[in-house]
Amino acid sequence: MLTDVIRGIDYSDCAELALILFCFAFGLMFLATTRLSRNATDRFAAIPLSDAVETPRNEE
Structure with missing residues (x-):
């Protein structure tokens, strides 16, 4: 009976x-990145260049 269900x-x-699902997730990520502020994007871009451990989402 189970084999008949599987068959x-x-x-497709x-x-x-x-x-x-991929397009939906891609669209959500695109919207999230376009809504970031200029300050947040600059801080995210500076992560690989700094030696200090930082959390870029903490806005000061």
Whole structure:
């Protein structure tokens, strides 16, 4: 009975669902990065250049 269920599953929809989920996640990340302030982006960009351990999200 379980083998009949496994054989009956159509996996072609999984690829389309994965593409939709990827596009949704990409869109959310794009919106999140475009909403960052100029100060935050400058602080994120300076992380690899500094020797000090910093948390760039703490705005002072």
